[in-house]
Amino acid sequence: MTKIPHILLIYTGGTIGMVKDYKTGALHTFNFDKLLKHIPEINHLNCKIQSISLKEPIDSSNMNPEKWVLIAEIIEDNYNAFDGFVILHGSDTMSYTSSAISFMFENLSKPIIFTGSQLPIGDLRTDAKENLITSIEIASAQDNGKPIITEVCLYFEYKLYRANRTTKINAEQFEAFTSPNFPPLGESGVYLKFSKQLIQKPLKNSYLKVRKKLDNNIVILKIFPGITKAVVKSILEIKGLKGVVMETFGSGNAPTEKWFVELLKEAIDKNIYIINVTQCAGGNVQMGQYETSIELKNLGIISGKDITTESALAKLMYLLGEKIPKNKFKSVFETQIRGEITED
Structure with missing residues (x-):
């Protein structure tokens, strides 16, 4: 029965x-x-x-x-x-x-x-x-x-x-x-x-x-044409910030202006993790495909691949809560854990 x-x-x-x-x-x-x-x-x-x-x-x-x-x-x-x-x-x-x-x-x-x-x-x-x-x-x-x-x-x-x-x-x-x-x-x-x-x-x-340890010291930074240095700086300098889900254009592209790249580098040097996700409704982040994303790749920014913003935010809170070592964080985030991304 x-x-x-x-x-x-x-x-x-x-x-x-x-x-x-x-x-x-x-x-x-x-x-x-x-x-x-x-x-x-x-x-x-x-x-x-x-x-x-x-x-x-x-x-x-x-x-x-x-x-x-x-x-x-x-x-x-x-x-x-x-x-x-x-x-x-x-x-x-x-x-x-x-x-x-x-x-x-x-x-x-x-x-x-x-x-x-x-x-x-x-x-x-x-x-x-x-x-x-x-x-x-x-x-x-x-x-x-x-x-x-x-x-x-x-x-x-x-x-x-x-x-x-x-x-x-x-x-x-x-x-x-x-x-x-x-x-x-x-x-x-x-x-x-x-x-x-x-x-x-x-x-x-x-x-x-x-796993019940979630760390919500994170922010979503949506890139838009005309975004100013003051805005990006104020966000990346939030006290206690540990992670950023950065919504970029198309397949992971962002401004190449010197101040923008420098602010990202300063944040990464302060052990702030930056995840690159596309603001398109669908598709994949492919850093290095265009000149406007080569700098991001060189900085060691984490690729969100085809993850959604909602899932990237949840995964970031989860991994920060798990206290993944800095030298492993990028590879762990870019690896499928619960079917949330399509691996290459």
Whole structure:
């Protein structure tokens, strides 16, 4: 007899957990123990579901590393009792949170699926029901009694993505997310189909490790035409700064003006790590391809390759927290850890 999967639903906040008071029009959170009242279809799923809600639901705009640790600890504390986890989260920062959780869980052997919605669960035209039902189905999906998904994913509007490859692209469309440099791990249509060859597999005979030390002494520096020396200098001289995610043009290009290069060099000499990511929606950083990135390569700036800004930020916090030695940091960052970059 096949064991029925046991799924833990974790509500952190966000639109998906809201219902509208039709007298006032105001949105308020609802008790997830009453989930079946709003989505009776869940009764038809072949799994047992339990839910946990954060004491105070968080608008995703207020997400931060402390709350990432809280979510990680809820999963860690319940890891052995459940076969899969579905995290309900506001869509605005879902790519940041899910990327961070992917780095925090090493040797993951169970699914952690993030989802949310653009409209509240009680709305007539809501996308919440489909996103939630399918996420639970994905978290329950097994092959010979073992989970099909063994990584952190994000499910939204019929597509299952590797979480640390995603970015939010639309505030109004139901198709709110994309994965610009990596194909979906699965799609929901008449049938639920997985691209099993793409799914990260845990190492054999390895145990789950949850890494909870994150260092957020970092900044995102977006390069733009006309950026001034004063702006770059003020950012790179922030007290206690340890890392910079620098969003450059195209395939990793930046100004070649002497003051710009010198400021970067001074920062690197102060042991500040600088990660070069493209501000394009998709594509790869290839330093040295154009003259405007040769200087960056010569300085020893770290290539983000085809990582997203959200994932670069999460990976930087994670690696700084792990206190990677300076002489290894560049090679570790440029190496795939959780499927977040495409290696050459």
